Every structure is written in structure tokens, then in C-alpha cells.
Amino acid sequence: MSSLEVTPAEPLSVDAGRALVNDFSLQVATVNGSGSQTANTVLMRAIFQMGIPVSGKNMFPSNIAGLPTWFTIRASKHGYVGRRKEIDFLVAMNAETAREDVMKLEAGAAVVYDEPLKLGELRTDLHFYPVPFDKLVAPVCPDAKLRKLVRNMIYDGVVAQLLGIEMEEVHRALVKQFGKRKAKAAELNWGAAQAGFDYATSAFTKNDRCRVERMNLTAGKIIVDGNAACALGAMFAGVTVVAWYPITPSSTLVETLIGYMRRFRVDPETGKATYAIVQAEDELASIGMALGAGWAGARSMTATSGPGLSLMAEFIGLGYYADVPTVIYDVQRVGPSTGLPTRTQQGDLLSTAFLSHGDTKHPIFFPCSMEECFSMSIQAFDFAERFQTPVFVFTDLDLGMNNWMADAFVYPEKPMNRGKVLTAEDLDRLGGFARYGDVDGDGVGYRTLPGTNHPKAVYFTRGSGHNANAQYTEREDDYIGNMDRLAHKFETMRGEVPEPARELRAGARIGIVAIGSSDYAARESCDQLEAEHGVPVDYLRPRAFPFTTHLAEFIRGHDRVYVVDQNRDGQLLQLMRLELEPDSIARLRSVRYYGGMPIDARTITDEIVKQEAK
Amino acid sequence: MSTPAAPPPPRKTNRIGLDVLSYKGSKTTLCAGCGHNSISERVIECFYELGVEPWHVAKFSGIGCSSKSPAYFLGMAHAFNGVHGRMPALATGALLANSTLLGLGVAGDGDAASIGLGQFMHMVRRNVPLICIIEDNGVYGLTKGQFSATADLGSTQKGGAVNDLPPFDCCALALEWGATFVARSFSGDKKQLQAILKTAISHRGLSVIDVVSPCVTFNDHVGSTKSYAYMKEHDLALNELDYVPAYEDIAVEIAEGEAMDVPLHDGSHLRIRKLGHDFDPTSRLAALAAIEEAETKAEVLTGVLYVNTGKPTFLDLLNLPPEPIATLPESRVRPSRAVLEEVMEELR
Ligand SMILES: Cc1ncc(C[n+]2csc(CCOP(=O)(O)OP(=O)(O)O)c2C)c(N)n1
């Protein structure tokens, strides 16, 4: 039990005047392994179904059961779905953290808590709603063994009553969550939710500020996590060979993919799979299989996180030098070994851009949303085959494992681009080919696939020492020629990677640059800076490395540009520096957050205000 | 002179009309006398004699003198010379992508028994349909003669250093892990190695072939147990092998108890004739016992140690279609609009 000081504060009057309608953060503090995930998802979905934009973030420990976990739902009529630091409504179910959780709240917040925790004594400037969970659960759940799980659903009912969430929506969300096959469980949980609702109706007088009111901002939208969105993107990209090794936070990407592939990628006529997914023995093997498959003409992929990338480094260099396509998802997290593997970070940027040894550099895509996780996955598979090289898709734990609202994904209109592949007929016509010759001037040679039924189809794939005809060589002119071709290929990519997204405001003299999941906080910060400080700010979000020319233009067009990084050393800024002129570099400022939580708008705004004041 | 020149002798070709040159690779850069070169020769002969279309073969290797050798045979086959020890992963990925390829992997003992031991193990566990030749010289040739993990206890390096660790026996390990075809040979035993290689070409599943292949530069001295001289003394052939290809279809009467006939996946046969030992090559336990026994007598047991033609391959386990999944048309790998709509509805 923590021994926090109890600070005396002004007693509360009713806060009705500052009502937070559809604009608050609600946090549920539980113990992991207690089955609270279902209750939390139902709560989030019910609000979403009332037409209010939401996001759900799960802050969980690297542990299977018994340690604290927090689930935060942000409802925002403005559509802000990034993290907000301040919590307006707390559901305190975990004895271990309850006191500290309560002490951290700002005055005026509300707390639903398990009655025996006696939290009401801690502060006088909060609104407390004690609930006797154990007493309420017994009558609705006769089976004592199930009570631990069902108990959580009671707070859904209590919160619904206090916030004005329609119980029909809670019921609808619950049925959806449990599915048809678990109708009985749904019934049991529904009883618990109702018990919570009824208790709140009779026991409490509402006096806190948080409230929901029906809106119409979520019609047609979906709720999904980034790993599922990437998995769907990969499936619709036509991926055929997947090799992986489990690591949080990337595991569910492939696990979700396995589920979808089993449903939708088994040929109904033959009963045969149109794909192969292999859980490899380690990341050395998963990347090797992905490259072997890419070499043999498959759309191949692997998914991992930072520690896995470290192991893949050598093979990825070979993929670069030998022009072998594959797609590598990196769901970033904090550092190696134990500590914060279940916290988010954008920490793999520098090490991946130049992963492996020698003169290697790699294209990286930076989706920021569920829609982009889907669409940029499809682009990445096209890109890998178009350029015959490993392509990285970077997300992070925040994007990958949290719940995000999104527009329904758009079916790919363009046919798959399988790149420059010569068939037996082509070889008949051409009489042969130079594997690494730059016929088209874009740095990309023509390849053949092993098994092509033609004696002239074959070539020998090897590392750094090969000439245009794929023959072994240690000659310096051959080596330099190949390295220059690869450098030229990288420059061609610069013109074909997804362009940055931009949001420009009249009269802006300063700008913000951010990538990936920093987008939500960055855009909210732009609004804060304008609304609270009268400072218009332009925003540019590169969607890929190599950076396009738009980035340098954007920087030249502003006095100062704040580069947002979710890592200690400003890796995005460092990477930008490598491609910019000194005059542009001088305009760059750094905003960094690296505590392991998703970055929030206030952190960016405060930092920019501080630096601007200098 | 007016005597007309004699017409050139007709070019000798195999059953698909290719001459032996079509099965050669570029000129070897390995040391003269290196065992690896002899293995390359055998590969060339076997693929030529069986009339395999070389462009349906895919060669894979790691890093080492051994791993260079795929450049020196089957020049008309695709090849991927990968990174040290990671041949199995490359081969696995490629064969999943295109199950119609005839995969041939070459590894050194450094690749297979040290840096890539994990991959070797898991390839065996998966029964990836690949011919895996371990060119076993007990040393790291390419890095100039350090001991490998297959070097025998007490054997010496050229400079005199004594190996104080016991060896891994790649055949015994493969047997433990469930390999479906396990054989050992010696690069100097032409007939035996040919029969084993041909059997491996016909075997459906992983073939682990450990070939003792002397390194003339770093491990062919007195004190080495992987030298030509040592093998001449200690090579003990378990059985006499006769490979009968499917297209030859000669029905030979085999007297009861004299030889064993193993029908292979493609219709060919392996005839195994016992030599001395009463040994059953379909028993894993018998194979392990024989290896163990030979070890105590300082014999190097060669021949077919184990064959099992009934185990499903990794491709079977993954329920793959007969055609390469790599090149399935878009209509078969990109689900329809209706599927996307169905999933979206579930997420609403
Ligand atoms: C990751 C890595 N570590 C070390 C090396 C250096 N290296 C090259 S070949 C080799 C050993 C080769 O021995 P073996 O596999 O037995 O092949 P051989 O040359 O004896 O045929 C080593 C250690 C390397 N290429 N890559």
C-alpha cells in the first residue's frame, strides 16, 4: 500500500457548470488477468455506438496475471483520439494502485471504487461513488468461480448510469463482444451490468462533470487495432508466405492474420491453403524464410519488434545487396530484455534506416492510422516487389495494440504490382538477361523466378560481390558499380514513396513534423497552440523514408520547425539532419517524449510554448 | 590434303537431351584436392545421369568453402548463397513459395553444427523437402582451419593444438530430431556417394547427408580424423547401395534376406544390401545404436543409416497446393470486396 500524503483541498461544490459533455478521459484500473478486457471493450463500444468518437488504450505490464493494468477510454466530440494525460473519471478496482491513482487525479474528477478500498477518505476535492461489488455480484452470478470475471461488468452498469450511456447500447456491445456462440456468458454479464446500473440509480446523486450525449460522428466507422489493420492489409495485398517469431507487441499482428487467412484464403474448391505461415525458431530464421520466399517470387513478410530486428540485421543487409523483396513489420516498443517491453516508443528509426553493415539503407513506411495501416501495407508489398528490396512498415505498441476508430477500409483499386519479372516467353524473345543491369535507368534490374521453365532463366544470388550478370566478383569497379546502382535505386524510391500529409494554417511561421502515432498528439497540439496561444502552426507528416522533397520545402518555408520524437535522442530529427542543408538544419527544434506512454498533445504544446518563449 | 575431316563423335546426352557440360558450374576456386570438389563432381554426375532439368533445381548454401561449391555445379540452376549457417531458412522460405522446386542445400560443418545448429534442427523437425549435404571437414576451411564442432575429441590442428571437446555427430543428431533420410558418406567413395545422392533426389522429405570431405589445406595431416588417410583406414561401409531409377524399371529378383528394396516417392528404388552387420535401415534405434557402437571402435560408419518414406513433409502439413503459391493469380490471393465488407461489418 502506498503511503501518499493526503493533501487538504477545497471541498467540492457541484461542478455542473463545467460539464464535460463527450469530452473526457475515463480510466479503469484493474489487475491483469482479471478479465476486465471485456468490460472495458463493451464500455468503449457503447460510447462509440452513441456516435461519439472514442479511443481505448491499454497500459499493461509484461506479465500474465496479477499486476496492475490501466485501460483508458477517451471520448472526444472533437475527434481527438490521442492520449490525454489528465483523467476525469476513474474506476478504481485495484487495491494495490487505488490510492496512488486517486492522488494523481486533478480536482473535480470522479471516482467509482470498490467500497472496501475506502478511497472516499483520501480527498475532499473529488466525487466518490463507492460500489459494493462483491455484494452485488453474488445474486447475479450464482457460480462463485465465475464471479471474478462477471464482477467487472458491474462497473459498466454503474458508469453507464452515471455518464448517461444508453443501456441498450451496452447490451448491443455486449452481445457483439461475446458473439452468438457465447450467448450464455453474455446473458450472465448483462445481468451484472444491470445490477450495477440499478445500484447506481438508487444509491448515487450525480454531481461530477462527465457526461455523454448522443452524437452522429461514428456512423459507418469501425473499431480496430493497428495489428489487425496491418494483418488485413497484408491479406488483401496477397501475402503468401509469412514467417514470424512471437514478440510483444507484434505477435497479435500475425495471430490475427492467421485467423483471417484460415477464413478467407483457403481455396473453397480444392480445400488447399493459398498461403504458408510459419512460426519460426527465431528471428534469424523468420527473416531468412521471408527472404527465401521473396526471392522465389512470393509476397512474403515477417512481423517483429526491436529485439527481433537486431537479430535480423545481417540477413536484411543481404536482402539489400542482393535485391530481394520482403515486407518487415516493426511494431516498436521499448528496448531489449525486461523492463518496459509492453510500453510504446519510436525507438527503432535510426537503427533500421541503416540496418546491417556496409552501405545499407532501407525504405520505411510510417502509417499513422488504422486506414493507413491497411492501405500502406498494400503499398508496401507493391513497393517491395517494384524495388526488389526489404521494405519496413513501422508502427508501435500504441498503434498496434490499442483500439482505434477508423473509416471502413477501402478495397484496393489498383491491381498488384509484381515488379520486373521475366517469364520464359520474355527470355525466348530476349535471349537472356543481366540480373543487375539497370536497363530502365531506375536502378532496378529484371529478375526471374526460380523454377521458370527456361534454361536461360537462372542466375546466382549472392551478397555484395556480384557484377551486372550476377557473377561472382571482387573487382572494385564491379563493386562500386553495384553500390552506385543501389544508391540510384534509393533515389528512385524517393520519388515513389507515399507523399507526406500536410495541414497548413494561414500565417503560420512555425511548423511541426511528426510521424506515425505521434500524429494524433501533434494535430491536437496544433489546435491547442492556435486556440490557447493564438499561434497558427503548420503540420507535415512524412509517410516514408527516404523523405520526399516536400520535407525540405516545408522546413525552408518556416522560421522554426518542431520535430516530434517518441525517443530520447530525437531519432527522427537526426535522420532528417542527414538529408538537409545546413540552413534547414538550423531551423529544426526537438520535442521529445520517451516515458513509454503514447505521447500526448499537452506535452508537445508545453514544450513548444517553452521554446518559443526563449 | 584432301582427306575429309572425320565427323565429330556424336555428343553424348542424357535422357532429356542435355550433355554433361550442362550440369557443370563455373570453374572451382577451391584448393586442388579439396573433398568439396569431389562432392560437386558427384552432384554433376547424378543430376546428369538421372536427366533432371537443372532449371527446376534451386541451390542454397551458407558461408564457407563448402557453401561456395554450388557455384561449381549445376550452372543452369537458380542459386542463393546466403549467410553463414542460415541456409535452412532460405531454403524453407523458397520451397514454401514454390513447392515444385527441387531444393539442394549445401552446408559446411560450421554452418550446420555451430552457427546454424538451431536452423538445421528445425529444418529436420519440419521435414522440409530438401537435399541437405553437409560437407564435413572438421574445420572451418574458409577462416583458415579452426576446429569445428564435428572435430573429434583428441584430434589435432595442423599447428598441433588438441581438440578437447567431443564432437557432434550430424547424423546422430538428425536421427534424434526425426529426419526421414539419413546417410553418411566419404567424398572419396564415388559409388556410395552417387547412390546416396540419387536416392536423395528421389526422396520426398529432408535428406541429411553428412559427407566426410577432407580439407587438404588445414585438416589432412596425421592427427586429423577427417583426413584422406584416416578415412581410408576407418571408413566402414554399413551397406552396399544400388539406386534403380523409375525409368529403368528393371525387375531384379532379390533373394529373401539378401537385400532390402525401398520404393521411393518417384517410382525409383533403393536396393540396400547388408555388409557384415545385421542392420535394419528403417529403424531409428538401430541406426543410433550402430553409430554408437562404431564410435567406440573408432570406425566411421558410412552408407544409408535410416530411411522413412512415409512421413508428411512440411508442405503437406501446411496443406499447400501442388502449384507454387508464389505465383498464384491475384484472383486467388486477394480476397473479394465482399470479404472486406464482411470484415468491416464485424468491426463496426
Ligand atoms: C556471421 C558470421 N560469422 C562468421 C563468419 C566467418 N566465417 C566464414 S566461413 C566460416 C566457417 C566455415 O566453416 P564451415 O562451415 O565448416 O565451411 P568450410 O569452409 O569448412 O567448408 C566462418 C566462421 C561469417 N561469414 N559470418
Ligand code: SF4
Ligand atoms: S581450405 Fe580446405 S575446405 Fe577450403 S577449399 Fe581449401 S581444402 Fe577445401
Ligand SMILES: [Mg+2]
Ligand atoms: Mg568445415
